[in-house]
Amino acid sequence: MAFVGILNAFADRRVHIDYAGDPLKEKERVQIERMMDYQVDFYTLFGLGDSLRVKLTVFNERSEAMFYLDTMGVTKIIPLNTANGLYNSGKKEAIILEMGKDRKKGLSVIYHELSHFFTREITCVNPPMWLMEGLSEYFEHCEVGKKGISHSMTSYEKGRIRTMYMLGEINLRTFVDADRTLFMKKQRNDEQYAYVLAHALVTFMVENVSRQILGNLIGLLQDNKDKSKVSEKIARVYPGGFETFEKDFEKLYR
Ligand SMILES: [Zn+2]
Structure with a gap:
């Protein structure tokens, strides 16, 4: 509807970005802001506050970023x-370490890091790693085109998941309950395991599961008095419990 488009175009931005470091091209800024509007629309479903402010520091040279x-x-x-x-x-x-090398890749990294800002805003407490990195991977793999924003998983990622299933490497219960240490260990020792699986899980949650279920899960994760495991929280919100959640995910990616 054209009318809605006009309204959006004139609406105040919900998130303000303080740009720092090496300058971005005007065209890149436009893409970033469009992606931010897209992320705001998504995260708003889970209780995003008003007047959001985030700093984006970009370095073309890695050595300068390191300094x-x-x-x-x-x-x-x-x-x-x-x-x-x-x-x-x-x-x-958000700090981008090497924008000068590959601008397109750099933009994807910006989408990824800025998504961490939103995930922190909606979960307040420390979110589970698979959700945190999965959402960021999801937005990293979005492309801002003329007509809109589209998401995809790479064929490498899809193949990687199939291989994990073939080798019997997937234990979703352990994975969703993993703390930061275990998550990063899996990532380091097992070729991209954690990020690829987190990306697939979030893609499943965003594209195949109702917003209501995802919203209920995030609601439970926001409650820091509830100390039950993440897998138990998924079991509570997902129809059929955790086993059905596992089966539905496997059906899609095996
Ligand atoms: Zn990340």
Whole structure:
């Protein structure tokens, strides 16, 4: 409907981005802002507040990014040799490490890191890693086109999941309950395992499961007094419980 489009075009932006570091091209900024509107529309379903503000610091050169991170004391905390970007939740700042090399890839990294900002906003407490990284992977794999925004999983990712099933490597219960340490260990030791599986899980949740169910799950995750495991929370909201959740996911990706 054209009318809606006009309204959106003039509506105030719900999220304000403070740009810092190396300048982005005007066209890139437009793409980022369109992606932010898209993410805001999505995250609003789960109780996103008003007046959101996030900082986006972009470095074309990795060495300059490293120097900047060093002054913040970040390099010591996480191994950064393979990262393309990171999100600092305390400062509400997304930092992009190497935009100069591949601008298109750089934009995807921006979508990924800014999604961490929104996920933190809606979950308040520490969200489960598969949800946190899965949502970011989801938006990283979105492309802003002339007509709209489209998401896809790469054929590498789809093949990787099929291989995991073939090798009997998938235990969804352990995976959704995994803490950060276990999640990152899986990622390091087992070729992209954690991010690919998290991406597939979130894609399933976003594209195949009703918003109502996803909303109910996020509602349970927001309740930090409820100490039950994530798999138990999924069992509570998913019709048929966790076993059906596992089966439905497997049907789609095996
Ligand atoms: Zn991430």
